[in-house]
Amino acid sequence: MEWTDETIARLRDLWSQGLSTAEIGRQLSITKNAVVGKAHRLGLPPRPSPIRNRKTKDGDTATTEAMPRRKSPSRAKVTETAASDLFADSKDASAAKKASEVVEKVAEKPAAPVRKAPSDTPQAAKAVPQPVTAARPASAAPKEAAPVRRDPVVAPKPEPRVAPVPRPALPPRFSTAGIDRPTRRGPSCCWPIGDPGTPGFHFCGATPLPGKPYCAEHAAIAYVKIRDRRD
DNA sequence: CCCTGATTCGC
């Protein structure tokens, strides 16, 4: 896999949108493993993991005995043997992991696998292109489908605020402060320009294609037929 | 079973 600057940017983007690793992988035509692996190497914020937090914790005694730290999955040779004990210090504190615990509640799952790349596979065909979250940049709420209903009588609001989605304010490093984002309301292309966290980072902001989070220009890059991207 | 993300470790 060639991790170009662009594919990485897309990975970050999709990742930050909360898409599942498998979904991201599908869109990038790579395996979910590749996605997760890369995400980790990039230091992207961990998602709420479905499995139990098996490390960290103060005394570390928790999981030790009940769970064999590592199996030797056949492919794993006995490279550790004696070394294991000698280097068995490992008391490293994974502060980052802990931090993720704090945010466990945020959840708000991606709702549905959306934004399937237009492909010729029958499977992808079932997915209806939805504006998953053209409004990701900040407080605007996705989920227009939210069946949240206000008072049946009053509230003739022409623009009912969408449900207060607990969008957990992006992590500090992704703080939108100082980010140059489009001033106009409504959908805007969320193609990332620059690196999140850096001063110049911003989203494209152009008017997106109907039903897509990207403008025509970036949608052309974002949505590539799987068959065509084989090279 | 399916899904999910996390981790390990040969390459």
Place this chain on the structure above:
DNA sequence: GCGAATCAGG
């Protein structure tokens, strides 16, 4: 650095 194999929870 990469990602398949694997683990493990829902």
